[in-house]
Amino acid sequence: MTIRVWDYLAEYDTERESILEAVTTVFESGQLILGQSVREFEREYAAYHGMRHCVGVDNGTNAVLLGLEALGIGPGDEVITVSNTAAPTVVAIDGAGATPVFVDVRDQDYLMDTDAVEAAITPRTKALLPVHLYGQCVDMAPLGTLAERHGLVILEDCAQAHGALHHGQLAGTMGDASAFSFYPTKVLGAYGDGGAVVTSDDTVMRNLRRLRYYGMEDVYYVVQTPGHNSRLDEVHAEILRRKLRRLDDYIAGRRAVAARYAEGLADVTGPGGLVLPSVTAGNEHVYYVYVVRHPERDTIIERMKGYGISLNISYPWPVHTMTGFAHLGYRKGDLPVTERLAGEIFSLPMYPSLRKDDQDKVISALREVLSTL
Ligand SMILES: Cc1ncc(COP(=O)(O)O)c(C=O)c1O
Known part of the structure; x- marks a missing residue:
């Protein structure tokens, strides 16, 4: 028997009843897309973070992509991040039409070297994208100072840092918005793909809801600005609700x-x-x-x-x-x-x-x- 770097089967063995009950709850609810389970999970996940909003999306890559777009980042803009990350962080920046700009990481914890960020800022820089890699947070105070001084927004990539604390603050509560992945291996993992963006900004939240739903807002079937189909699935939301308690x-x-x-x-x-x-x-x-x-x-x-x-x-x-x-x-x-x-x-x-x-x-x-x- 091989010991693998990650395995969910032992966990599933213990949690089988709860997971299958989640699936049945959704299947019997009569609402398979953007129903009660997504709404409740969004409320509970925002509350876990003490934030006003959570918008469920289909994976972490799109959480970063929609997060950037909702913050107004697009073609011509530069986003400062790291190269020591999962490629999807950068794929998402590219997907938003923006240009990734890399700074090195620190030898001590392999995270963004915040001392190198200021030199990477140009007139086109619009966002800082720290990645809380491996399960611990980037030093956020210097980024906050730089963002304020240069008028930048901060999107935290929290795909690997659910529940991580930084000077007592949860990952995902220190920027303008934060992107999470619920890929099965993650600290909070679904039984398939899933993601979310957390923010306390009402405009960013409204942008996200529109962007994940083709670009439609109040008037059903009318696209305001073209968006994506990037919704969190009901089944995963209901599973995540139960797993969030654990x-x-x-x-x-x-x-x-x-x-x-x-x-x-x-x-x-x-x-x-x-x-x-x-x-x-x-x-x-x-x-x-x-x-x-x-x-x-x-x-x-x-x-x-x-x-x-x-x-x-x-x-x-x-x-x-x-x-x-x-x-x-x-x-x-x-x-x-x-x-x-x-x-x-x-x-x-x-x-x-x-x-x-x-x-x-x-x-x-x-x-x-x-x-x-
Ligand atoms: C740091 C980081 N950002 C983004 C992502 C993308 O998440 P997903 O695989 O859910 O699209 C991942 C997951 O691989 C990740 O580790």
Whole structure:
């Protein structure tokens, strides 16, 4: 049996009744699109964040895309973000017709280097798009100051940071709007695709509702400005409602897995060797992924396969080096920390229902592999 980096089957085993009841509730409701379940989930998810609005959409990529459009970002505008992210962050900026501008990440936590942002601002810059990657938040205070000084909006990419705290504030409550993904692997995951945008701005909320529904508003069947078909599905909304009540337990489960890794691997770490995730002061990490680092990453991954353990890399190719973004004109060497990380990082199995004995197998296999290098 392979131990995978993520698996939902154990969780489904425990939650089967609740999940199937959610599906039945929707199927028997008589309303399959934008009904009671989406409305209730939106209300509950906004309330979880202490925000005024949540608009459910069909996935996280479109949450970023519609979030940008709802904030008035479009062709000719520059959006400052990072290249060490899931490619969809950047695909969404491109989809909105805007131009992504990359800054490097920090060596300490692999997140946006906020000291590098000011130099990247031009007269065309309209938005800052911090990505709360791996489960902890970008340093938001400097971004707030820059946004105010230069008249920029902030869209938080929270696809990997549901429930993460930054100086006591939840991810998704520190910008003008924030985009979430409910892709099944996420800290709050649906049983298929899903996403949402959270905001306290009434205009942005109205824009989002219109944009996800072809561009139609009050007058049914009349498009005000062309939009998208980008609705959160009722079934996923109802499942998410039930899972939202367990979100804090999922996070506690992830933290327990992280603590066990830290304990089991503490004495085999060191500079130039295995580096475990570091939590930046002020952050409460939710461990969407447990990203470690080692210069001989590829050998380790290969040898771990021999123990029936399949590891993952988030992400092996920085976005600015991808052929699909060659037109942006970045060259190798432009973002040195991002590029070095891409060759060294890998992720250990991480999900709340990961069994202790499986995790112990991962720890002992990794220790053995490290001792052979
Ligand atoms: C940081 C980040 N942004 C955006 C997305 C896009 O989300 P989705 O896969 O739901 O479209 C993801 C998910 O892969 C992500 O990790």
